[in-house]
Amino acid sequence: MDAFAQLLTGFETALTPINLMWSLVGVTLGTLIGILPGIGPALTIALLLPVTSKLDPTGAFIMFAGLYYGAMYGSSTTSILLNTPGESGSIVTAVEGNVMAKQGRGAAALSTAAIGSFIAGTIGTLLLTFLAPIFVKLALRFGPAEYFALMIFAFTAASALLGSSLSRGLASLFFGLAIGLVGIDLLTGQPRLSFGIPSLLDGIDVVVVAVGLFAVGEAMHIASRKDLREVEISPVKGSLFMTKTEWSRSWKPWLRGTALGFPFGVLPAGGTEIPTFLSYFLEKKLSKHPEEFGHGAIEGVAGPEAANNAAVAGVLVPLLTLGLPTSATAAILLVAFQQYGLQPGPQLFTSSGPLVWALIASLYLGNVMLLVLNLPLVGLWVRLLSLPAPLLYGGIMVFSSLGVYGLNKSVIDLVLLFILGFIGFLMRRYGFPVAPAIIGLILGPLAEEQFRRALMISQGDPSVFLSHPISAFFLIAAVAIFAIPLIMKKIGAGAAMGEASS
């Protein structure tokens, strides 16, 4: 039990007072941003990057991971009480959860969400603990060609699954890739797409893009839509202690949600949204009372909330073992690793083993903290929801411009922030998902590096991507993601699926 021994060492590090404090800071901040609409974990970590660069990396990553987990806990509260999801992974929770809240069963909905998140998060972290070493062994056999093919697969999966249509996802992804090209080419020192502007030679900072597309874009979008500006808060009513029936109706959805969420996180299939939708439909199908769905069925909260937390744990597997981000937050975390000169991937476990295992151990502790923060203390968080939107978004904009200006003390960065924010607004308005752009931006330069290395090794022969079996497998899988929906449409199954998801 090699992993187990290393995990114990990890616990020793994670249990030191200073790291416990970072974990507490992370989960508290995560719950906070999860509850507040308009800011998510990707944006918050991006804004924290300049500040944390001087911190000890172990503490910083413990905080980031707590933040990522915490956001999923917090966003369920907003979904249930406000009927607007705090994060995209909690969209489905709002369907049944808000009905429950309006019926005066809000407390039960919050309980099943928090306990389900705890169970799913803990099982997910356990799976992460034991899967990671296996993935590392596998990843050690990957060469540049395999990595490139895997990234292409991740690109297509992310574009196909994050958003309303494949073409929109791809447009967003390619836009991100294009931004990633700006700056000096690392292999030859040639400037690319810098248009003679000196500050573009270093490329456009990821923080500027993330804050622009997420925070500024979201603020403009919400401000432009009068129907989104005003929301109604349901008070927390009922007992936080679930009744026997509620327990017995919740535990199976928790486990099924976990089983759906984790694999979706691990696969480069784009984060937390899809498994929550699948979980909702699965629970509706399996329920003995399908007529209750839409009228406050507790299963419809328990399943999806477990699914999104399990997916978050799953996302960490490819991020840590392969260096492959499968969600926008994971992509920003990858940048955080790079900021410390660390490259996630199989070597990370040998070169920075103690850090990685302390990070994993902190996830177990963070889950316990989050359960306490989100159940007995839920009343405190609810008050945050009554924060008026004008002040909330005013504050978000001030901190966004502060974080971006603070990067390089450059007014040009602020101009870029505004332009990207406006693009983010247009993307939201016309149904283009934003997350693929972030993934393309961060994964693009890595994919190019592997692409060129593979071709250098093969002396320019492009067949290398197909002659290596693992690489060929990923490329075929990527093509399948394109082809399957088209074939489904031809058969006519597409129409039925469209109805089910609308």
Added chain:
Amino acid sequence: MENNHRDSKAGIFAGLALVVLALIIAYNTSQMKIAPTYAKVGPQVFPYLAAAALAATGLFFLYQTMTRQHDRIIPDTDQTDWRAIIFISAGFWFEILLIEPLGFVLASSVLFVAVAFAFGSRRYLRDVITALALSTIAYLVFTRLLNLQLPAGILKGLM
């Protein structure tokens, strides 16, 4: 009908924007001077691929719109408040132009008030006080505790 019209406008706009972006990348890349040793897998290959991909998606949007098969994507609302976008943009440009001469605290406070106004707030006194308090606290925390330099501007003597 109104929605159909808006859909096709969005489709044409998105398609054209992507094609234009592709052309800019392709032209810019073609202007690079490359040493012949890098000719095979040089720094130009990936930008060309990206440009081709962007152009292909852009043309697909145009084709979709022309043949009227566009998927309906815009949520049903006609309540777009363009004035809100103008107020937020104005606040932003104020910050961009005046953060250095005027200082972080004042420029950010104006941004805050502009955003709050765009979100429909008309409680000016509350907004101005919150803005000044928040910007000042942020300024002090970042410059004193986190050693991040921010422009003090005309309040230099006070801060």
